[in-house]
Amino acid sequence: MTDIYLYNTKTRTKGQQFTPIDDKNVRMYVCGPTVYDRAHLGNARPVIVFDVLNRLLRHVYGDKHVTYVRNFTDVDDKINARAAESGRSIGDITDETIQWFLDDMGAVGAIEPCHMPRATAYIAPMVAMIEDLIAKGHAYAAEGHVLFSVSSYAEYGALSGRSVDDMIAGARVEIAPYKRDPMDFVLWKPSDADTPGWDSPWGRGRPGWHIECSAMAHDLLGAQFDIHGGGNDLTFPHHENEIAQSKCAGHDFANVWLHNEMLQVEGKKMSKSLGNFFTVRDLLDQGVSGEVIRLVMLSTHYRKPMDWTETKRKEAENTLCDWISVLQKHGYSAKTVEMLKAAGDWTADVELMGVLGNDLNTPGALARLHVLSKGRTAEALAPFAHGLETLGLVSDWSAVEASASERDDLADWIAPVIDRLLVERSTARADKNWGEADRLRDLLNASGVQVTDIAGEATWAQGPDFDPSVLEALI
RNA sequence: GGCGAGUUGGUAGAGUGGUUAUGCAGCGGAUUGCAAAUCCGUGUACACGAGUUCGAUUCUCGUACUCGCCUCCA
Numbered sequence: 001m002t003d004i005y006l007y008n009t010k011t012r013t014k015g016q017q018f019t020p021i022d023d024k025n026v027r028m029y030v031c032g033p034t035v036y037d038r039a040h041l042g043n044a045r046p047v048i049v050f051d052v053l054n055r056l057l058r059h060v061y062g063d064k065h066v067t068y069v070r071n072f073t074d075v076d077d078k079i080n081a082r083a084a085e086s087g088r089s090i091g092d093i094t095d096e097t098i099q100w101f102l103d104d105m106g107a108v109g110a111i112e113p114c115h116m117p118r119a120t121a122y123i124a125p126m127v128a129m130i131e132d133l134i135a136k137g138h139a140y141a142a143e144g145h146v147l148f149s150v151s152s153y154a155e156y157g158a159l160s161g162r163s164v165d166d167m168i169a170g171a172r173v174e175i176a177p178y179k180r181d182p183m184d185f186v187l188w189k190p191s192d193a194d195t196p197g198w199d200s201p202w203g204r205g206r207p208g209w210h211i212e213c214s215a216m217a218h219d220l221l222g223a224q225f226d227i228h229g230g231g232n233d234l235t236f237p238h239h240e241n242e243i244a245q246s247k248c249a250g251h252d253f254a255n256v257w258l259h260n261e262m263l264q265v266e267g268k269k270m271s272k273s274l275g276n277f278f279t280v281r282d283l284l285d286q287g288v289s290g291e292v293i294r295l296v297m298l299s300t301h302y303r304k305p306m307d308w309t310e311t312k313r314k315e316a317e318n319t320l321c322d323w324i325s326v327l328q329k330h331g332y333s334a335k336t337v338e339m340l341k342a343a344g345d346w347t348a349d350v351e352l353m354g355v356l357g358n359d360l361n362t363p364g365a366l367a368r369l370h371v372l373s374k375g376r377t378a379e380a381l382a383p384f385a386h387g388l389e390t391l392g393l394v395s396d397w398s399a400v401e402a403s404a405s406e407r408d409d410l411a412d413w414i415a416p417v418i419d420r421l422l423v424e425r426s427t428a429r430a431d432k433n434w435g436e437a438d439r440l441r442d443l444l445n446a447s448g449v450q451v452t453d454i455a456g457e458a459t460w461a462q463g464p465d466f467d468p469s470v471l472e473a474l475i
Numbered sequence: 476g477g478c479g480a481g482u483u484g485g486u487a488g489a490g491u492g493g494u495u496a497u498g499c500a501g502c503g504g505a506u507u508g509c510a511a512a513u514c515c516g517u518g519u520a521c522a523c524g525a526g527u528u529c530g531a532u533u534c535u536c537g538u539a540c541u542c543g544c545c546u547c548c549a
Contacts, residue, residue, distance in 0.1 A: 012479090031549075039549095046549045076547075161478055162545080185547090209547045231549030236478085238547070261480080262543065269543085299488070299498085304481075305542065312487070315499060355489090363489050367497035374514095434508060441510080452512050 002060050002353040006227070006360075007303060009235060009257040010159055014359055018256065020226050026057050026066045027225035029217045029254065031234055032116070034073040035097035036082045038279040039104050041293075041308060042231075042263040042270055048294055048392075049260045049302040049360065050229050051110040055390055056356055059348065068113040069220050071213060072098055074120050075206055080195050090196055094118075104280040107290035108297075109392035115220050119212040123198045126207045126215040129249055130187045130200075138248040141202050142178035144190030148210075150183040153244045159257060160236035185241055187211045210241035217242075218251055228254035235259055260302040266309055291393050292316045298362040298391060320393070323373055324400055327385060330378040333401035340382050348390065349383035356390075365391060414468055418449060422458045447471035 004018040020026040030050045033043055050070075057066045074094040083090045102112065119126075130146050133139035138152045150156050150164060157163055164183055186208035191197030197204040207215075217225065230239065239257065246253040262269075265276040283293060295316040300306035330336075340346040349372055355364040365387070372384035388394040421440050428436040441451050448466035452459050 033549075034547085043549055049549095073547095078547090157478095160545085163477085232479090233544060233549060234547095236545065241547095260549070262549075264542090271548095301489075304488090307487090309487090311499090315487075319498070361489070363487095363498095364496080367489065370497055429508080432508070438509075445511080450512075453507070453510090454512080 002056070002348075002350075002357045004056065004060060004357040006256055006258060009232075009259050012161075018226075020061065021224060021255070023061055024065050026061050026227075027221040028054065028057070028066070028068050028227040028229065029213070029221055029225060030068070030070045030113075030228070031213060031230035031238065032070040032072050033101055034076045034078060035094045035101065036076065036079045037097065038281050039101050040270065040277060040279050041265070041283065044105065044108055044280050044293065045263050045297055045302075045306065046229065046231050046260050047105050047110050048108060048297045050258075051392060052298070052356070052360055052362060053227070053229070053258070054111060054113070055392060056353075056360070059353065059390060060357075067115070067221065069115045069117065069217065070113040071216050072101075072116060072118045073209065073212060074098070074118045075196055075212075076209065084194075100281070104284070107284055108280065108294045109290055109395060111392070117216045117220060119207065119216065120196075122212070122216050122219060123207065125219050126211050127188075127198075127200050129215050129218070129245070130207075130211060132249050133187065133245065136248060136250075138245075139187055140180065141188075142180075144203050144205060145178050145186060146188035146202055147179060147184040148187050148241065148245060148248075149180065150185070150244065151181055153248055155247070156183075156244050157240065159243055160240050162236060162240075185210065185237065187245070210238055211245060213238070214242045214245045214249070214251075214253075217253075218246065218249075223250070224252035225254055227256045227258060229258040229260075232259035232261055261305045264305055264307045267307055270308075288313060288317075289320075291320055294392060295320055295366075298366060298393075301363055302360055323369070323384075323388065324394075326373050327381065327400055330381055332378065332381075332385060332397060334396075334398040336378060337385065337397045340379070340385075345379050345382045346386055347383060348386050352383070352387045353390075362391070411468060414471065417471065418444065418460055422451070422460065426458060444471075 005014050005016075006018050007014045028050070030046065033039060039047075047070075050068075054066065054068045057068075072094070074090075079090055079093060082088075082093055086093070098118075106112070130139060133148065134141065134146065137149075139146055139148050141147075188200060188202055188205050188207055188211075190203055190205045195206065197206050217228070228239070228242075235257075243253060264270060265278075268274055268276060270277050280293065284290065292313060296308065296312045297306065299312065299316070337346065349368065352365050352368040352372070355361045355368055358364070369384060369387050369391075372387060373381070375381035375384055385394070385397075394400060421444060425437050425440040428434075428440065444451050444460065447468070447470035448463045449471070450461045450463045452461070
């Protein structure tokens with residue numbers, strides 16, 4: 001069995017081996033998106049990171065023994081603003097955005113979590129939790145708001161390593177007349193007639209952001225669960241506040257906290273003002289495949305800042321192309337994989353899984369894949385193929401087979417023309433007319449056709465720059 | 476100001492108290508009519524200073540620089 005070690009933000013160490021509370025039901029909660037717009041590339045990082053962890057946990061504990069929850073925050077002032085400016089209903093916007101998110105994340109190979117709760121479906125548990133916090137003296141109502149009293153929780157700041165005194169000195173906190181303490185944060189806030197609201201003991205209103213995750217995690221995973229994940233920008237205040245709420249409500253909450261580092265683009269923070277802001281959908285539309293996006297993401301460890309660059313995109317495209325062609329050469333298809341499974345040859349590479357289990361060392365796992373890809377037979381390549389599938393880089397083996405024969409999709413005139421040119425070249429070569437032979441080869445290369453000579457036999461394949469119009473112009 | 480992370484060879488990027496990361500690029504070789512493709516081989520690396528140690532890129536402390544968060548942006 002693969003041992004798993006995870007860096008726990010709470011203890012700031014990789015520490016001891018991961019041991020689930022219940023190995024028949026390993027539970028993980030990851031903060032999902034606020035649904036008001038297309039997911040940008042940075043949004044994809046935690047999705048992919050925790051998808052890898054989900055796959056690893058399933059590998060180790062079994063598909064049936066992992067519960068993965070990722071929420072949708074579908075009540076938020078940004079959504080309200082988007083609705084107001086577009087004139088569309090909030091429901092329309094959130095429904096559409098959720099579908100976009102699922103499509104885009106599916107494209108980068110993310111398996112859907114077991115549960116994807118919407119915050120608006122959990123208002124009642126949130127209200128109940130807030131009432132409980134008030135009853136226990138950790139929260140108070142004021143002017144239609146309910147606030148969490150930070151001073152009532154002695155360990156506030158433990159996750160992020162901050163002290164309340166320091167933060168107040170920093171003075172970047174919102175001062176409001178209804179707050180007893182500037183650090184107190186909102187659990188419930190009043191809604192006017194134009195904003196979505198639900199009836200509550202404190203009047204019509206809507207929940208604060210932090211209480212959503214506490215309530216949904218509790219409802220779906222129980223008072224104590226194994227892993228809580230998210231981007232490291234959420235460490236404070238979001239996760240700190242979740243912990244305060246849940247602990248004060250009497251829940252043990254998450255054992256292990258994981259945070260991925262941020263994503264940059266060409267060395268700079270992705271931002272609209274720098275003009276380097278783009279969504280996952282933008283890349284897909286440009287023809288960058290989801291697998292390529294995923295491979296680039298996996299090439300940097302999740303706890304380090306990752307830089308998205310054009311160079312990396314290109315390299316990932318080449319690597320993926322090489323890997324797939326290795327498998328195609330050995331006739332990989334859905335049937336091949338089935339046969340390997342039947343023969344008991346569909347096994348994980350122990351070293352690869354070990355590397356992955358060591359705090360999700362995906363760059364190390366990719367290095368191992370490079371080594372495994374040197375296998376000489378279909379059987380010898382099984383751990384390689386298995387590894388590709390485990391990392392989510394290949395999900396459909398019949399597609400691998402299909403792309404090997406995509407020559408069939410070319411226009412009818414192309415293949416015969418290329419074949420004729422190759423025959424002419426063979427004749428020239430037989431006559432030792434090297435000038436003519438090379439002219440024909442250069443012509444094919446110029447149009448992006450790869451000519452490969454093996455044992456005197458010439459074959460061809462479309463290169464990445466294949467352009468039939470160049471071929472047409474040259475003949 | 477507070478908190479945290481990082482600094483590895485041309486480049487990307489792992490890792491380790493003494494032993495080959497890996498990819499790309501480069502160089503050499505096999506192969507080829509010449510190439511391409513493929514295969515094999517190959518590197519001068521661990522910011523700086525001090526300390527611990529038989530031995531540190533790897534541990535400790537300090538310095539410099541970079542970056543992130545503290546603004547309900549993952």
